[in-house]
Amino acid sequence: MIIIKRHRYLIARRVVQIGFLVIFAGSNYAGWSILKGNYSSGTVLDAIPLSDPYAVLQILFSGFLAGNDLLFGALIILIIYGFFFGRGFCSWICPLNIISDSAIAVSKRLKIEPSFKMSVKTRYVIMLLGLVLSALLGVSAFEIVSPVAILHRGVIFGIGFGWTIILALFLFDVALVKNGWCGHLCPLGAFYSLISSYALLNVKHDSDNCTNCNRCFGVCHEPQVLDIIGKQSGVIKSGECTNCARCIEVCDDDALKFSITNRLLKKN
Amino acid sequence: MSSRRDALRKIFNSAMIAGSGGLVWGTVASSAAKSPLALRPPGALVDDKFVQACIKCGKCVVACPYDTLMLAEVTEDKCLGTPFFEPRKIPCYLCTNYPCIKACPSGALLIDNIQQESEPANIENARMGLAVVHKESCIAFSGIQCDVCYRACPLMGKAIVLVKEKNEFTGKHANLKPVVNSDYCTGCGICEKVCIVEKAAIFILPVDLVTGKTGDHYVNSWEKNDEKRIENRETLQRSTDEDVESAIEYLNSDNELFEE
Numbered sequence: 001m002i003i004i005k006r007h008r009y010l011i012a013r014r015v016v017q018i019g020f021l022v023i024f025a026g027s028n029y030a031g032w033s034i035l036k037g038n039y040s041s042g043t044v045l046d047a048i049p050l051s052d053p054y055a056v057l058q059i060l061f062s063g064f065l066a067g068n069d070l071l072f073g074a075l076i077i078l079i080i081y082g083f084f085f086g087r088g089f090c091s092w093i094c095p096l097n098i099i100s101d102s103a104i105a106v107s108k109r110l111k112i113e114p115s116f117k118m119s120v121k122t123r124y125v126i127m128l129l130g131l132v133l134s135a136l137l138g139v140s141a142f143e144i145v146s147p148v149a150i151l152h153r154g155v156i157f158g159i160g161f162g163w164t165i166i167l168a169l170f171l172f173d174v175a176l177v178k179n180g181w182c183g184h185l186c187p188l189g190a191f192y193s194l195i196s197s198y199a200l201l202n203v204k205h206d207s208d209n210c211t212n213c214n215r216c217f218g219v220c221h222e223p224q225v226l227d228i229i230g231k232q233s234g235v236i237k238s239g240e241c242t243n244c245a246r247c248i249e250v251c252d253d254d255a256l257k258f259s260i261t262n263r264l265l266k267k268n
Numbered sequence: 269m270s271s272r273r274d275a276l277r278k279i280f281n282s283a284m285i286a287g288s289g290g291l292v293w294g295t296v297a298s299s300a301a302k303s304p305l306a307l308r309p310p311g312a313l314v315d316d317k318f319v320q321a322c323i324k325c326g327k328c329v330v331a332c333p334y335d336t337l338m339l340a341e342v343t344e345d346k347c348l349g350t351p352f353f354e355p356r357k358i359p360c361y362l363c364t365n366y367p368c369i370k371a372c373p374s375g376a377l378l379i380d381n382i383q384q385e386s387e388p389a390n391i392e393n394a395r396m397g398l399a400v401v402h403k404e405s406c407i408a409f410s411g412i413q414c415d416v417c418y419r420a421c422p423l424m425g426k427a428i429v430l431v432k433e434k435n436e437f438t439g440k441h442a443n444l445k446p447v448v449n450s451d452y453c454t455g456c457g458i459c460e461k462v463c464i465v466e467k468a469a470i471f472i473l474p475v476d477l478v479t480g481k482t483g484d485h486y487v488n489s490w491e492k493n494d495e496k497r498i499e500n501r502e503t504l505q506r507s508t509d510e511d512v513e514s515a516i517e518y519l520n521s522d523n524e525l526f527e528e
């Protein structure tokens with residue numbers, strides 16, 4: 001019971017992540033029409049389009065005016081994450097997150113210290129590079145090599161040798177850079193970080209309750225976002241926070257919880 | 269002073285890393301975008317445009333009732349994630365309501381592409397590829413009556429016609445040779461699927477790979493409106509910057525003839 005409570009958000013996240021994969025795969029293998037397509041673009045109940053805004057942006061940069069369904073779908077996703085769930089895609093939806101989380105768990109278990117250091121800002125450069133290259137090459141530069149897409153497409157439509165790429169990323173994360181892909185390289189994560197700085201759903205810190213045990217720093221995969229811990233009450237402002245709630249689960253002093261805060265209209 | 273130098277060095281380093289990474293990425297991406305042999309679903313834009321437009325969502329794959337379409341995987345030379353089909357496995361059965369095209373959100377598959385002028389869209393206007401007959405392995409060319417591809421073709425008698433030819437070996441029989449007409453062939457690949465020889469003797473290749481172009485210099489005068497083609501030919505437009513006058517001068521001058 002305690003274990004379940006300790007990991008309530010982790011369990012919820014995995015249920016959501018795997019649930020979406022099953023629903024998508026069901027559209028291909030069993031003909032369900034709850035959600036058709038994949039994470040690049042899907043259709044809810046044969047009616048509402050959804051699409052990956054970064055992928056659509058690349059298509060636009062490549063010089064093709066994407067179809068209305070894609071544009072509209074991208075807008076819906078932008079609203080869902082930008083206004084409501086922040087960078088929730090990364091920890092609640094993206095299937096690659098399961099791989100990168102397990103890489104961290106494995107290196108912890110094997111006591112491997114991934115020692116290669118890299119700036120967490122690298123991903124923003126890659127994100128911009130993805131757009132510039134799309135414009136230069138006339139083709140969506142990241143989508144054409146994206147391991148995120150290789151994985152979700154692989155689960156839904158068959159992966160072939162794509163698993164080698166996923167394995168390579170896993171080993172990279174285990175041995176070279178902690179949270180290397182999701183926290184340093186992934187341009188999609190970077191994109192969601194940029195659009196979600198003012199989302200409603202946030203982790204809120206109460207520094208009066210905080211005992212400075214620093215356990216949240218130990219579990220957070222983006223610890224740079226926890227700059228206010230123990231110093232000042234308020235919400236975690238950075239869009240790089242994935243709303244994974246690991247910090248909430250680990251905090252025994254009731255100093256961290258989810259909150260709905262409208263920071264667009266209100267200061268702080 | 270030295271901290272400023274450090275900062276500059278850091279910026280320089282990052283720029284170098286971004287530059288070299290970008291070059292590698294760009295090279296990989298542009299070679300990954302090439303897919304000269306892929307057969308695309310009906311209504312697809314021509315290949316470069318198709319690869320540019322497709323968001324790789326697989327909705328066309330899901331929509332196809334015959335499981336014709338697949339998404340390209342990493343080791344295939346068909347541009348990762350884009351849909352294609354292999355007719356010998358499962359051809360396109362030319363659904364009259366083209367669910368694949370309707371499902372496409374990106375504009376990579378377009379109803380316009382199977383529409384001719386004011387007529388309603390018709391799947392028979394699809395041009396996914398073009399059937400090619402290898403006559404040395406087609407048994408009809410060696411006198412055996414087959415016509416399986418001819419009968420299976422959804423555009424029987426138009427896309428494939430049987431051409432009669434005297435069988436010189438027996439002197440009494442006819443060879444009934446399947447011949448493809450590119451004006452009608454949709455590239456659906458049903459013929460390739462049903463061909464009875466070990467490795468299909470009729471098969472689909474991308475249209476561009478197996479078609480030529482006559483150009484504007486030749487006009488079929490017996491074909492109605494064929495000369496309309498040359499009205500906006502490129503050579504006419506180019507003639508403005510050609511030195512016509514000096515050419516006429518040269519042809520008319522007879523100076524050389526009278527030179528001693």
Ligand code: SF4
Nearest residue numbers: 220241242244245247
């Ligand atoms: S701050 Fe908390 S919710 Fe945000 S990424 Fe870190 S652990 Fe997850």
Ligand code: SF4
Nearest residue numbers: 332360361362363368
């Ligand atoms: S026309 Fe029908 S059979 Fe052909 S690819 Fe589209 S959905 Fe499949």
Ligand code: SF4
Nearest residue numbers: 322323325326328372
């Ligand atoms: S439905 Fe359109 S965008 Fe999606 S994979 Fe098929 S061709 Fe590409």
Ligand code: SF4
Nearest residue numbers: 421453454456457459
């Ligand atoms: S591909 Fe074959 S079966 Fe299909 S239209 Fe062309 S000749 Fe007929």
